[in-house]
Amino acid sequence: MWFAIGVNKISIPISSLLLTVALLFLSLTSSAKIERSLAVKFVNGARLALESDRLYFTLPSGEKVALKGDNLRIVAPNQNASKAAIVEQVDRRTNEVKARFLVFQDGYVAPVPVKFTGAEHWTYSQKDDTGHLYGVISIKYVQPLKSSVMLVRATDGQRLTLQTDTYIDQSSASYNFDPKQLGWDLDRFEANDGFSSNLSEAKHDFFIGIKKGKFKRIVSSPHAASPAHEGQSSFGQAVVSGFVSKIQFGLEMLANEFDSNSELEDKLNNRVFGQSHLVKSLVRNSHVIDDESSTRPRIVMITGTSGAGKSYVARELARERLQDMDYFLEIDGTKYAGGDAQQANIMAHKLFGAEKAWQGGQTGELTEFLRKTKGRGVVVINEAEKMNPYIYTRLMEYFDTGMVTAGDGEEIAGKQVLVVLTSNRGARQLIPEGAKDWSDADLERYVQGVTSDDVKRVFTTKQKANDNVLPEEVINRIDEFLLSSPLTKPVLNKIFRAAVIRENEALAEKYKGLHFNFSDAAQNYLALVNVDLMSHGRLMNRRAEGVFKDLKETIAKALSSKKWRSDQITEINIDLKEDVSHRWYFVVNSDLFVAVPQPSNPNPLADPYIRKIIGELDSSLKRRVIGQDAMIDNVHELIVDHLAQGVRYLPTVFMTVGTTGTGKTETGLAIAESVFGSTTRAGVIDLGEVSSAYQFALKFEQGLEGAESDFERYLRNNPDGGVLILDEASNMGGQNRAMKNELFKKFYAIFDRGSWVSPVTGKTYDLTKHIIQLTGNDGEHFFAGSSADEDRLEIWKSKNREEIIHEMLIESGVPEALIGRLATVILTKPLLRSDLKPIAEKILKEKIRPLETQYRGLKISYGPEVLNSLAESFFTHGRGVRSIRTVVEKRFGSAIQMALFKSGIDLNNLNGVNLELKIEDNKSETPYRNKNAAERKVHVVVDITKKEGSSTTPIFTRKVDLTEFAQEQVLMKYDEAWLTAIHEAGHAVANVPDITGEKVAYITIRGGTSGTGSQKIRYLGYARTHLVDGYVSPDHAKVVGQIARIAAGNVAEVMSGNAMTAGWSDDLSKIRHLAKAALISYGFDPRFHGIQLDREGNPILSEAKRRQLEDAMGKLIEKGMDLARQTLSENWSYVISVATELMHKGQIDGVRFAELGKFKNPVSLAPGTKPSEKTATSVSPTMKQLMCRGFYSLK
Secondary structure (H helix, E strand, O other), X not given: OOOOOOHHHOOOOOOOOEEOOOOOOOOOOOOOOOOEEOEEEEOXXXXXXXXXXXXXXXXXXXXXXXXXXXXXXXXXXXXXXXXXXXXXXXXXXXXXXXXXXXXXXXXXXXXXXXXXXXXXXXXXXXXXXXXXXXXXXXXXXXXXXEXXXXXXXXXXXXXXXXXXXXXXXXXXXOEEOOOOOOOOOHHHHHOXXXXXXXXXXXXXXXXXXOOOOEEEEEEEOOOOXXXXXXXXXXXXXXXXXXXXXXXXXXXXXXXXXXXXXXXXXXXXXXOOXXXXXXXXXXXXXXXXXXXXXXXXXXXXXXXXXXXXOHHHHHHHHHHHHHOOHHHEEEEEHHHHEOOOHHHHHHHHHHHHOOOXXXXXXXXXHXXXXXXXXXXXXXXXXXXXHHEOHHHHHHHHHHHHHOXXXXXXXXXXXXXXXXXXXXXXXXXXXXXXXXXXXXXXXXXXXXXXXXXXXXXXXXXXXXXXXXXXXXXHHHHOOOOEEEEXXXXXXXXXXXXXXXXXXXXXXXXXXXXXXXXXXXXXXXXXXXXXXXXXXXXXXXXXXXXXXXXHHHHHHHHHHHHHOOOOOHHHOOOEEEEEEEOOOOOEEEEEOOOEEEEOOOOOOOOHHHXXXXXXXXXXXXXXXXXXXXXXXXXXXXXXXXXXXXXXXXXXXXXXXXXXXXXXOOOHHHHHHHHHHHHHOOHHHEEEEEOOOOOOHHHHXXXXXXXXXXXXXXXXXXXXXXXXXXXXXXXXXXXOOOOOHHHXXXXXXXXXXXXXXXXXXXXXXXXXXXXXXXXXXXXXOOOHHHHOXXXXXXXXXXXXXXXXXXXXXXHHHXXXXXXXXXXXXXXXXXXXXXXXXXXXXXXXXXXXXXXXXXXXXXXXXXXXXXXXHHXXXXXXXXXXXXXXXXXXXXXXXXXXXXXXXXXXXXXXXXXXXXXXXXXXXXXXXXXXXXXXXXXOOOOOOEEEEEXXXXXXXXXXXXXXXXXXXXXXXXXXXXXXXXXXXXXXXXXXXXXXXXXXXXXXXXXXXEEEOOEEEEOOHHHOEEEOOEEEEXXXXXXXXXXXXXXXHHHHHHHHHHHHHHHOOOOOOOOHHHHHHHHHHHHHHHHHOXXXXXXXXXXXXXXXXXXXXXXHHHHHHHHHHHXXXXXXXXXXXXXXXXXXXXXXXXXXXXXXXXXXXXXXXXXXXXXXXXXXXXXXXXXXXXXXXXXXXXXXXXXXXXXXXXX
């Protein structure tokens, strides 16, 4: 229940209610409109009211109790004072009513299944008769002209939930009542003593069951204002007493009917396997066949997978219940599908018969059936939802009145008919893909838990743009919607065994006693090889027929060839065997062999084709994706697992993230080529442009104007599997984290299922054959400001851990639940200079190859310097491989084509013609700008020559400017470069490995850029270190050493006689952060133990404590500064040596740095080769104050 009143808070006595269903003919005269209210006041003074979107029940005493639940509203009765009101709970998104509850004035709440569609009036009233309290809910409807009446009876403290509401024809003096039809079981029927009263007219009507559910009025007292109608009248007691004594007759009838149902269900369940719930429902509904008082047929819609037994169960029900198959009609709904109005009219003639004016006097199959059976029997309409709307218009009349107007105008009755409509619609939406692995008990529980409304929704919801759903008028005339159960392996085994028995019986009848004996292994095998849980259950019968046909042919050949003699055969035994090649076959009487269908290979690794793919997979992927061996190793494991699974239930899904242009998309294309044979088996869907649910739907649900989506187009083009690349997936939703989260959740239905049903075409696609790759540029910030190979490689190694990658994605807005659905998430390695040359050659060959094919005889060549230049001049970390690919695709092709055109040579005779590519780049080789250097220019040069004999003749040369594509060179002035070299050398020399636990790995003063767009930054140089022996826990000496190393850059600048530069601010921030962490987080100073931090990690301090911390930090920083000055003073020549080499070469690796430390007297090529006497041994008080206290306030 969605909400309930807290009864323990109500102090007044409350009567318990037993709710049961009864029938009452009640005339309603009011026509006031049903409206929602903000408040209702009850007769006893209690009040129900909505206040600030909350519903409150106020007792007469004034105590107020809140009703639990959201989105509630009040529906007041159409009367001045009432003892009850109805509360609706509404779906916030659709505004549809989810449930209705009756709230009594004494505080009880009970669910009521009433319907207000088409209603104009409702009331609630009560009567106390012979100690029983009767509450009556009455609803008057305009369309149809009927009333819904419920009887609520209070008795001995127990409560019974309402099962249904009952519609009563207001124009009829009597009405039909079938307890089983309303879902009553025996116990609940016994609880009802049959009493019914019409309180609005102050008279009592009494009804008694006579036979077949027919109730007739036997006593009716006229309206009179006398005590007989107030309370407990002797007249009323006498009638009720007589009624109770006679109702036993009706109860006995009901018990006999119940026993008959059980017997019929048992018989049908021995013929129809795996559909016990269908059997039970159809048996219950089939009582209409024997109900002479029925006013209309019973209509049941069954949907489910093909071959599950939907039509079969109805056929067997007719066979058993009617004992005459002339009372069974099966109609193919597809014969009445499609067509225009004229064609629909012709189709109607086939079903209902033609008008007399039509030649031939065509009779209708439905009308003729009803004539022949006198309106009694079972009718099955297969694929009913496909029938033309006009046909349904004609059928609606029959469903509603039980009468069919034949073509000749005759009214034909068909009221004692069970009509079963079958369909396959929505089967795959209603039945989870994982159901194939459920037990029979779990599957039965699931199917029985699918409600009639669940199935109904399939027929009222469009699944594609041009989908024709069933009209509401038809839906409302269908009494029950059912879902057939898919067939499990045990059920299929039963079906096959039953089919074997039938075939054997037919065999024995035709061939005078001939009989086949199948071993259990043989029968189980045939069931196994024909299992398809989602469809084709009927194949078991066909397979049985085929097996008998093969066996009969084999035996007949044996007899014909004299291998067998009929007088020597007393029985025929069939068993299952396996040969040395692991192929199965049937053996008959130990000497005849019959081929049988083979099961799918349970071990794909034994398949030579799969083994070939796996054997070549690693080299194939690494040949296409260069520089990502670690990623390929990871992907290789995933693909092998995907291919090795004999049975797959889900697609294989993984994600690659990292800096742009590192080969993420190329990896998906490589997988498609290596596993599926071609890059055309890959589909790329760009998610970076998806920022709303509408844009997502265009790609994955339904395209513009009902066209298929990108996703369906990919699936349609690759029915046997492929690679779907969801490019830039982490950019989906933009900066809106909530939208990003919602969009990613839409993938759950794809990743968690083995199939997908198109909302446009209704077609089901198998996803288990596919590999899905998501890509993203997440992780680019890890490498911001780093361009050196060694530096970026070390960063990648430190970040390439699953927990770090997962945390990064979660912070960017990717739901943790989606990450959990991925087989793995891989951080691609940043491209190194060593990777670029083979990558450049691959790109260049891809461009040249089709040109050499186009111009037959032409030879296009290039030297290794072209590949080096492509890597050095055009590659940027911000764009990755795309920076090289762009210049080759946009300029090299056109440069070659224009050179050939302008050369004037005969393009039809290019034998001996060579076209050589070169790149000219006048970029500076030094890290600083030379005064007389020319403006930088980069050109591709195309030289065309022709070789004739031993001589080569120049023909044409063309240059094309590529400067706009070249990587930016960040060059400093000479003095700035020297100061930067001193700064970075100071960092490196002041690092004492024995103290810091780290050693220098790389130093550079070659400036560069990192990132793109607003994230693009420029840097002048850096010195990078790495751990000597792994991580060293921080201690006091290590922290002082790290402060010294960080501060040494600026200290070296000052010691060389220069002023403090702006670069010091970044170093100082790092120093202060390190000092604060040492004192608070590392616990170096006991005065700051237990300091609390705010949400941003900053310490929460009093003013006094803050001053103490500032002083402690100053002292710690001063120690680091002293160590930096001391180290640099003692090794100043080392600083100059490193700075000098940096000015020559621009960078130094760790090995060269160590070698330079061995030299005593370096040669200086720059000013400031000696430390200033003033700064070599001390730092000015102003500088110390800036370093330790005043430059940055405590954060």
